[in-house]
Amino acid sequence: MKDIENHVLYIGKAKSLKNRVRSYFQPSSDHSPKIARMVCQVENIEFLETRSETEALVLEARFIRELQPKYNTRQKDSKSYPYFIISKEDYPRCFIGREGEYTLQEDFEFHGPFIDAFSLKRSFKILQKTFAFRTCHLNLKKESKKKFRPCLLYSVKYCSGPCAERISYKDYREDIASLRKFLEGDTEKLLTKLENEMQQASQSLDFEKAAKWRDQIQSLRNLDKKSSPPEDIPDSFFPVPPQESLQKLKEILNMPYTPRIIEGIDIAHHAGKEAVGSLVTFIDGIPAKEGYRRYKIQSLQTTDDYAMLKELVYRRFSGQDKKRTLPDVLLVDGGKGQLHAVQSTLEKMKIQITALLSLAKQKEEIYIPEQSSPLAISEFSIVHHLLCHIRDEAHRFAQSYHHHLKSKKIKK
Structure with missing residues (x-):
């Protein structure tokens, strides 16, 4: 919504644009004084059609941050939607972050954005248990011979322990590749691939690897079925990282x-x-x-x-x-x-x-x-x-x- 000088007054989204706009200009509408002042100033309305509600949410947040409309009260800060981020290292680490927090964005892969931050955190723990990726800040190099002591996450099977060479470079990269496929929505192909690898490992009597594929398949199949959140690692508020x-x-x-x-x-x-x-x-x-x-x-x-x-x-x-x-x-x-x-x-x-x-x-x-x-x-x-x-x-x-x-x- 714009005023006579083409200044943006308000940015919003709606499934039914007709009903949303009508609600502002009906005589029977009981608006607050603030909204009533805004309606009196509206001279022009522009709209942009999106392919999904998720895309509309992201665009709304982006436009509000950039244009700072006078009558929008929410989302005017610099906080963006969270992403599932994978670093581009020899042994990639995974974490949740926001796009604007990282200046060297070429060093990271951003998967998302995700509208529901809580659901993302819940799914992150399930995926961490499934793919056993690392979350630490250790600088691990493929050619380095330096070993580290594995942390508790390795003991509870939330990490495969690349820092202590408990997993080979090839196997770790394969796990990250499978994670990428899942995040990109290629779930069925990923499950088919994992089932084939499980069968091959079983036929070659490598039952430990077969059990690993079996557990990953089961976790991925159950991911969408979970109705209540698991007891995951909670985030705590700190004034600094x-x-x-x-x-x-x-x-x-x-x-x-x-x-x-x-x-x-x-x-x-x-x-x-x-x-x-x-x-x-x-x-x-x-x-x-x-x-x-x-x-x-x-x-x-x-x-x-x-x-x-x-x-x-x-x-x-x-x-x-x-x-x-x-x-x-x-x-x-x-x-x-x-x-x-x-x-x-x-x-x-x-x-x-x-x-x-x-x-x-x-x-x-x-x-x-x-x-x-x-x-x-x-x-x-x-x-x-x-x-x-x-x-x-x-x-x-x-x-x-x-x-x-x-x-x-x-x-x-």
Whole structure:
């Protein structure tokens, strides 16, 4: 809609353009004062027919951002629709982003845009489980002989571990090629190809590869059938990208590398009863629910928090959990006492963690074993924000399990 001077007043979309325009100019229309002023200024209406509602949504958002119409209130910021992005590297990584966020767009493939960001995030986790692509920022080269330690995502089969050469260059590129076909809508051909490869692997008695193709086929067939969202890795809000917080944490702690895996632990009980422990895992600053664990404290019926923490740490680094990748940083919910209790247990078990921290609730102070005074970190810093987020998540997870056990006991 334009005024007499050809200035754009309003941009909108509609399935029925006739009904939408009529709604503005009917005498019986009860408009707000703002819309009434706009209608009085309209001298000309231009329209553009699109092939789909999705295309109309994208064009509407683009025109509003570029032209900044006076009477549009939504979508006037620079935020665009999200894309599924694949980097053009020897070992491509995949992530969700927006087109305007990347200046060197020739280094990325953009698949989309997607109107529903939540559905994209949900589908991203399913595709990650299916194709096991990497999401890390490691600079992996085909000819490089440098190996990295695989992270938790490899252990829970969300990544095929190209950083540690757990998958060949050829096989990884084939998985990414299959992912591209799926994103381009060539689903049936992809499923036929995977079924043929599964049969060939089965006939050559390579049952491990055949099982891999079978699982991919099943996941892709179920992708459109899912009616409720799976328990995926949730996104957390940070005022800056988590990678910046991790880089700053590396500098503060004088670590030899940027930490990727941070685990947070906490305990919860009521006078020693229904005592539980929690462990939460963050990868690249984002919570990874596949790494969450909860423990029912078994060995003691006491209010001794230190003893409970010792049991929690012992169970984390022994038994089945012993096989898990060691964290780069272990964060304890508590003060100096809790920190020393965890430190002594790790020393007895001969477990070496690159960085051990504790974060006390009252004054939000951060302690490390090497010094008695807290670290000089502002409570407004990005590092403090990240560590508080991890600590609070461990506390929430412990409390939820504690209340669950307590409610079960009351019902009995």
